[in-house]
Amino acid sequence: GNSVTQMEGPVTLSEEAFLTINCTYTATGYPSLFWYVQYPGEGLQLLLKATKADDKGSNKGFEATYRKETTSFHLEKGSVQVSDSAVYFCALSRGAGSYQLTFGKGTKLSVIP
Amino acid sequence: NAGVTQTPKFRVLKTGQSMTLLCAQDMNHEYMYWYRQDPGMGLRLIHYSVGEGTTAKGEVPDGYNVSRLKKQNFLLGLESAAPSQTSVYFCASSYGRLGDYGYTFGSGTRLTVV
Numbered sequence: 676g677n678s679v680t681q682m683e684g685p686v687t688l689s690e691e692a693f694l695t696i697n698c699t700y701t702a703t704g705y706p707s708l709f710w711y712v713q714y715p716g717e718g719l720q721l722l723l724k725a726t727k728a729d730d731k732g733s734n735k736g737f738e739a740t741y742r743k744e745t746t747s748f749h750l751e752k753g754s755v756q757v758s759d760s761a762v763y764f765c766a767l768s769r770g771a772g773s774y775q776l777t778f779g780k781g782t783k784l785s786v787i788p
Numbered sequence: 789n790a791g792v793t794q795t796p797k798f799r800v801l802k803t804g805q806s807m808t809l810l811c812a813q814d815m816n817h818e819y820m821y822w823y824r825q826d827p828g829m830g831l832r833l834i835h836y837s838v839g840e841g842t843t844a845k846g847e848v849p850d851g852y853n854v855s856r857l858k859k860q861n862f863l864l865g866l867e868s869a870a871p872s873q874t875s876v877y878f879c880a881s882s883y884g885r886l887g888d889y890g891y892t893f894g895s896g897t898r899l900t901v902v
Contacts, residue, residue: 709890718792718878718893719831764830775821775846776891780830 677702679765681779688755688786696750696782698739698765706767708732708741708748709776713762722750722763755786791815794879794894801869801901809864809897811879819882820862821846821891822854824875831878837862869901 682697700706707726711719723732728743739750748765765779792813801807811820818839823831833846837856851873853865862881866873876898880891 711890716895718895719880719891720893721890724890775833775836778831780828 677706677767677769677777679767679777679779681763681765681782683780683782685783685785688784690757690786690788691754692786694750694752694755694759694784696763696765696784698748698750698779700746700748700765700767702746702767702769702777704769706769708739709766709768710737710739710748710750711764711766711778713764713781715761719764755784757786757788760784760786792879792881792892792894794877794897796897797895798898799900801866801899803869803871803901805869806865806867807869807899808866809877809879809899811862811864811881811894812860813862813879813881813892814860815881815892816859817881817883817892818859820856821880821882822852822862822864823878823880824848825878825896826875834864834877869899871901873899874901875899 678701680699709724710722712722713719723734725732725741731740737752762781762783764781766776795810821836822834832848835854837843840859843854855863876896878896879894882891
């Protein structure tokens with residue numbers, strides 16, 4: 676079946692540090708890949724997505740590239756801010772026409788001034 | 789604001805009590821979902837619906853029932869609450885082509901069963 680594995684947190688970084696959150700997946704076919712962000716006390720929000728191999732999703736300074744050869748979708752940001760403190764979830768769907776997402780367990784990021 | 793609205797936001801139940809969580813969306817989405825979120829477990833799918841009048845089981849359906857009588861509403865019921873159902877519950881909705889649009893989530897319901 677489909678599964679998503681994320682690096683375990685929590686991750687604590689100083690402001691302006693470089694961020695990488697690893698995500699690898701197992702899936703049949705050609706899934707679409709997502710990163711969601713959950714700020715304290717809120718629901719999940721779509722951060723970025725990629726629907727085919729070698730696609731790069733980007734939003735708010737975050738980036739992730741769909742690597743089919745390594746089955747990975749690592750999240751990166753060059754310079755984090757305190758406001759980026761949140762829980763980040765990697766997720767996959769089974770591709771166009773699918774209607775279910777499989778989520779990783781989430782990685783909590785804390786950014787300190 | 790348009791989106792997914794969940795009620796209530798917080799609830800405390802005694803073991804054996806029943807309750808219904810309401811999810812309403814105003815985006816004309818066909819698909820709706822109920823997830824539970826537990827520490828270290830991520831999000832797990834309870835039930836989902838692919839359209840008005842339809843429901844299906846997800847990964848952890850036991851102890852829950854759902855109904856989708858109207859396209860915009862998706863109800864999650866607990867007939868006899870148990871402490872193991874203490875969790876944060878999220879409703880979500882989506883268009884058919886999930887790969888293009890992903891999900892829109894509600895802000896969650898925090899349920900405590902004592």
